[in-house]
Amino acid sequence: MKSAEEDAYGYSQNNSISLALSNPCPPSQYHHLQTSPSLSISISQPSSFSPQDNMSSVGYFQTSGTRSNGAPTLESPRIEITAYGQFPEDEVEENSVPVAKRVNSIVTLTLPSIDGYRDPTCLSPASSVSSRSCHSDASSYESGFSYNYDNSPQNSPWQSPCVSPKGSSSLQSCTLGASPRHSPSGSPHTSITDDSWMGTRGSRPNSPCGGKRKYSFNGGQSHKYHPYSPNHSPGPSPHTSPRLSVTEDTWLPNTNQYTNSAIVAAINALTTDGLADLGEGIPLKSRKTSLEHSPSMNLKVEPGGEDTGSLELCQEDFSSARLPFKKETYCSGFLDVPQHPYWSKPKPYISPSLPALDWQLPSSSGPYSLQIDVQPKSHHRAHYETEGSRGAVKALAGGHPVVQLHGYMESEPLTLQLFIGTADDRLLRPHAFYQVHRITGKTVSTPSHEVMQSNTKVLEIPLLPESNMRAIIDCAGILKLRNSDIELRKGETDIGRKNTRVRMVFRVHINQPNGRMVSLQVASNPIECSQRSAQELPLVDKQSMESCAASGREQMLLSGHNFQPDSKVVFVERAQDGHHIWEMEAKVNRESSKSHPDQPSTSTCIWTEENWYPDEGFSPFQLPDGVWVSCN
DNA sequence: CGAGGAACATAT
DNA sequence: ATATGTTCCTCG
Numbered sequence: 001m002k003s004a005e006e007d008a009y010g011y012s013q014n015n016s017i018s019l020a021l022s023n024p025c026p027p028s029q030y031h032h033l034q035t036s037p038s039l040s041i042s043i044s045q046p047s048s049f050s051p052q053d054n055m056s057s058v059g060y061f062q063t064s065g066t067r068s069n070g071a072p073t074l075e076s077p078r079i080e081i082t083a084y085g086q087f088p089e090d091e092v093e094e095n096s097v098p099v100a101k102r103v104n105s106i107v108t109l110t111l112p113s114i115d116g117y118r119d120p121t122c123l124s125p126a127s128s129v130s131s132r133s134c135h136s137d138a139s140s141y142e143s144g145f146s147y148n149y150d151n152s153p154q155n156s157p158w159q160s161p162c163v164s165p166k167g168s169s170s171l172q173s174c175t176l177g178a179s180p181r182h183s184p185s186g187s188p189h190t191s192i193t194d195d196s197w198m199g200t201r202g203s204r205p206n207s208p209c210g211g212k213r214k215y216s217f218n219g220g221q222s223h224k225y226h227p228y229s230p231n232h233s234p235g236p237s238p239h240t241s242p243r244l245s246v247t248e249d250t251w252l253p254n255t256n257q258y259t260n261s262a263i264v265a266a267i268n269a270l271t272t273d274g275l276a277d278l279g280e281g282i283p284l285k286s287r288k289t290s291l292e293h294s295p296s297m298n299l300k301v302e303p304g305g306e307d308t309g310s311l312e313l314c315q316e317d318f319s320s321a322r323l324p325f326k327k328e329t330y331c332s333g334f335l336d337v338p339q340h341p342y343w344s345k346p347k348p349y350i351s352p353s354l355p356a357l358d359w360q361l362p363s364s365s366g367p368y369s370l371q372i373d374v375q376p377k378s379h380h381r382a383h384y385e386t387e388g389s390r391g392a393v394k395a396l397a398g399g400h401p402v403v404q405l406h407g408y409m410e411s412e413p414l415t416l417q418l419f420i421g422t423a424d425d426r427l428l429r430p431h432a433f434y435q436v437h438r439i440t441g442k443t444v445s446t447p448s449h450e451v452m453q454s455n456t457k458v459l460e461i462p463l464l465p466e467s468n469m470r471a472i473i474d475c476a477g478i479l480k481l482r483n484s485d486i487e488l489r490k491g492e493t494d495i496g497r498k499n500t501r502v503r504m505v506f507r508v509h510i511n512q513p514n515g516r517m518v519s520l521q522v523a524s525n526p527i528e529c530s531q532r533s534a535q536e537l538p539l540v541d542k543q544s545m546e547s548c549a550a551s552g553r554e555q556m557l558l559s560g561h562n563f564q565p566d567s568k569v570v571f572v573e574r575a576q577d578g579h580h581i582w583e584m585e586a587k588v589n590r591e592s593s594k595s596h597p598d599q600p601s602t603s604t605c606i607w608t609e610e611n612w613y614p615d616e617g618f619s620p621f622q623l624p625d626g627v628w629v630s631c632n
Numbered sequence: 633c634g635a636g637g638a639a640c641a642t643a644t
Numbered sequence: 645a646t647a648t649g650t651t652c653c654t655c656g
Contacts, residue, residue: 381635386651391634441633483649484642497643497648530648531637 354509354519357419357456358429361507361521367407370508370520373470374402382434382480382529392439392477393504393527400474401524403506408469416471416508417451418459420478423501423526430456432486432494434502434529437477448475455489463508478502478529500530 355361363370376393383390395401403416420434435457438450448461459476463469483496504524511517 383634384650388633388635443633480650500648531650532648 354453357421357453357458357505358427360428361519363520363522364407365518365520367409368510368518368520369406370403370506370522371406372401372403372504372506372522372524374399375525376401376473376504376527378525379528380478381531382478383437384480384482389437389439389477392444392474400472401476401504403471403473403522405463405469405508405510405520408463408465408510411465412511413465414463414469414508414510416461416463416506418448418461418473418476418507419453419456419505421503421505421523423503428503428505428521428523430454430505431499431502432489432492433481433483433496433499435479435481436504437479439475439477444475446472446475473504476504478527480529501526501528503527 374395374397377396380393381390392400405414405416408414418436420431420436421428422431432455436459437457438448438459446461448459451458451460457479461471461473461475463471486492486494486496503526505521506523507519507521509517509519
């Protein structure tokens with residue numbers, strides 16, 4: 001279905017050649033180092049390549065967001081060198097070079113073919129690209145004040161102004177938080193929203209269906225699929241949705257979000273306001289435990305954006321195009337009970353056309369630069385809904401993360417958004433299994449409030465000029481959603497097991513004097529969220545690296561493509577600040593590449609422990625010349 | 633609350 | 645059987 005979707009959107013096919021020899025290796029194998037290193041190389045050479053231009057002038061850039069060779073809208077030549085094998089995982093050091101940061105700006109230029117990095121059979125949690133699925137959102141905010149401007153094409157490429165086909169429409173959702181939430185263990189704050197996006201869950205663990213455990217959504221198990229979120233389903237087939245279910249008293253259709261244009265179209269054809277019709281898709285019952293629901297739904301038709309050459313234009317067009325729907329986008333019921341003076345003020349800077357959370361944005365644009373001055377600790381035990389809050393994410397030094405927007409000279413305060421994203425450098429997107437959790441209390445100095453954008457909870461924090469546009473993030477905890485709950489979501493393809501690394505993603509949208517809006521984004525270093533540290537893994541050793549290099553060389557020779565026999569990959573070890581710094585020099589002869597005769601024949605990248613991922617090895621790198629290199 | 637630890641449940 | 649996921653319990 002995915003491919004179909006892509007085709008429908010006119011995605012250009014990625015011509016990358018994946019030579020992945022990766023053995024279908026289960027994650028466990030990585031850990032056990034049972035597989036011999038292998039390396040795959042794929043070369044993709046787009047017709048045009050102008051990385052620099054791609055992002056520099058653009059506020060944001062949307063990724064294809066598709067798992068299957070999600071051909072990036074903008075392609076650049078790339079070589080993917082993927083080695084599978086035996087590299088142990090290294091602890092991510094917090095003080096090290098912010099990989100995310102480094103890669104971030106690059107990533108925005110081009111996205112590697114997702115599949116190219118891994119064998120589909122060994123889907124690695126950290127890299128799966130799925131949290132994009134749109135599902136219904138139901139949200140209730142503990143804060144009491146919340147609004148939802150979730151009208152941005154959150155999860156599907158086609159919703160992108162730049163990519164979406166004309167005429168496409170989407171159903172957006174808006175939710176009204178209403179029912180109070182019961183929190184099993186305690187903190188009233190804990191849950192809230194959580195139930196919202198995922199529907200409900202029992203107070204008791206619901207384990208994945210598989211074997212004995214059954215999902216007790218509503219006391220019953222039965223449905224594993226929830227038609228209400230036709231995200232990837234063929235069509236809107238209203239059935240009962242275990243997740244959304246309803247509570248005894250409060251029953252209201254939850255918000256649904258449709259990613260599939262066909263579905264949307266179908267629904268649109270059925271109803272304009274969709275409310276009534278969609279209601280049918282909601283189950284009559286819900287899991288017992290989820291007593292709280294945020295009933296309410298607001299469907300909105302999203303006009304398709306025009307394909308413009310300039311992303312910036314796209315954005316504007318997009319904005320204006322959506323304006324008419326703005327009204328529908330906001331749930332009137334939300335705009336009440338401000339929680340903090342700051343939030344009670346109008347927020348003109350919040351446009352209804354904010355880029356979807358899975359869009360890749362640059363961390364800087366023009367004079368503006370969003371930076372994480374103090375990185376969060378590399379480990380933070382997330383809490384479950386069944387637990388009380390485990391506090392805010394802290395910084396290594398004991399304080400809290402700090403984010404600052406540089407280059408902003410206006411007097412208008414801005415809003416810093418924060419959500420939990422994947423730790424996958426290849427594609428930063430909301431993490432399906434974690435949500436940011438708002439922390440309140442005397443120890444918290446930073447005001448914040450929550451907003452739902454698609455299935456993702458977003459914490460909004462004021463960025464004030466008087467504070468030098470600097471915010472101390474002491475109000476953000478991390479909530480873990482049960483894997484079984486998430487995996488059951490229609491359209492969800494990510495797997496939760498061992499997918500415990502996240503990143504704090506910060507965004508800021510700046511309305512410029514000229515009326516244009518610039519959206520910036522920066523992600524923190526990866527944060528391990530599980531209680532126990534991942535199983536012990538041997539450190540990366542030179543031998544392994546060399547083995548990988550050798551394997552890579554072999555593969556390059558085998559590939560034959562742009563790599564000539566004299567091509568080679570060399571790993572060099574050196575120390576730097578106590579970290580292992582591995583320098584990989586990939587010398588490739590690309591003479592055969594007529595389209596890029598100017599490309600340098602030698603590429604070099606550096607892999608450090610920071611971008612080492614348990615199941616995937618090193619995160620991919622995009623070399624200066626646009627070449628992507630990954631070593632799994 | 634906010635942790636830390638660990639029992640208990642599943643997945644590999 | 646081992647590793648990872650979730651829920652519980654305890655303590656300051």
